Amino acid sequence: MTAELGSFFVDSDQPPLSPDDADVVRRFHELYYRRWLRQGGDTIRISWFGYEVLKCPLDLWVYQELLARTQPDVVIETGTFAGGSALFIAMALDRIGRGRVISVDIEARPNLPRHPRIEYITGSSTGSAVVADVRRAVGSGRAMVILDSDHHAPYVYAELVEYAPLVRPGDYLIVEDTDVDAIPVRPEFGAGPMAAVDRFLSDYADFSADRRCERFLMTLNPGGFLRRNDAPTRVVATPRSI
Numbered sequence: 001m002t003a004e005l006g007s008f009f010v011d012s013d014q015p016p017l018s019p020d021d022a023d024v025v026r027r028f029h030e031l032y033y034r035r036w037l038r039q040g041g042d043t044i045r046i047s048w049f050g051y052e053v054l055k056c057p058l059d060l061w062v063y064q065e066l067l068a069r070t071q072p073d074v075v076i077e078t079g080t081f082a083g084g085s086a087l088f089i090a091m092a093l094d095r096i097g098r099g100r101v102i103s104v105d106i107e108a109r110p111n112l113p114r115h116p117r118i119e120y121i122t123g124s125s126t127g128s129a130v131v132a133d134v135r136r137a138v139g140s141g142r143a144m145v146i147l148d149s150d151h152h153a154p155y156v157y158a159e160l161v162e163y164a165p166l167v168r169p170g171d172y173l174i175v176e177d178t179d180v181d182a183i184p185v186r187p188e189f190g191a192g193p194m195a196a197v198d199r200f201l202s203d204y205a206d207f208s209a210d211r212r213c214e215r216f217l218m219t220l221n222p223g224g225f226l227r228r229n230d231a232p233t234r235v236v237a238t239p240r241s242i
């Protein structure tokens with residue numbers, strides 16, 4: 001049975017930031033990330049009912065809003081890690097009363113959270129067997145996709161090509177950790193998720209970055225909340241290599 005959900009969702013475009021304010025946000029973002037990456041701080045290492053999640057809590061709030069608003073049949077997550085993010089999604093789906101999570105990781109880790117809505121798949125997310133399994137699981141249902149595995153641009157682009165067709169108009173494809181090369185919080189990393197998104201958006205015009213998902217100012221995924229446009233437009237036949 002579907003739980004009773006409210007109907008309050010924030011849909012408005014947000015006012016622009018002044019250059020000074022944008023600089024404050026960028027500098028805070030750098031500090032937030034550096035605390036985790038270089039200073040042993042646990043800003044990005046958080047706990048969801050005892051399971052580790054590598055995210056900013058503000059992004060999880062956006063996830064909850066998108067899940068409640070779009071009510072997908074299946075949420076596909078590449079990059080399970082400790083399973084905390086899969087559990088967060090599954091628990092949100094419990095409240096919605098429908099949907100399941102398919103979480104893929106190249107590594108099978110012990111002690112992942114068990115939940116009746118979660119199915120774990122072990123393998124490379126772009127491997128043909130894994131992609132076929134995921135496609136089969138989605139079937140004719142509506143999918144929300146979260147890409148959070150290997151963050152190198154060619155890999156993220158390959159994931160985008162495989163998984164974007166599963167996302168229907170009005171639904172979301174989230175590319176995690178675009179801040180790596182967008183802010184950039186890890187300049188030494190080279191081309192990462194942001195470069196892949198830029199290439200993808202120039203190839204597949206029927207997705208757009210939904211900047212309303214960045215309204216808390218701090219997100220690890222700037223430009224990475226992609227919404228499939230309501231009216232289908234152009235899809236290139238042969239994706240370019242990156």
Ligand SMILES: C[S@@+](CC[C@H](N)C(=O)[O-])C[C@H]1O[C@@H](n2cnc3c(N)ncnc32)[C@H](O)[C@@H]1O
Nearest residue numbers: 053054079081085105106107124125148149150
């Ligand atoms: C950033 S962590 C995922 C974090 C998790 N989604 C969370 O929010 O807590 C990245 C994960 O991707 C996995 N990974 C790396 N390369 C992969 C690949 N080619 N296919 C699937 N998973 C991969 C790693 O084993 C790691 O567990």
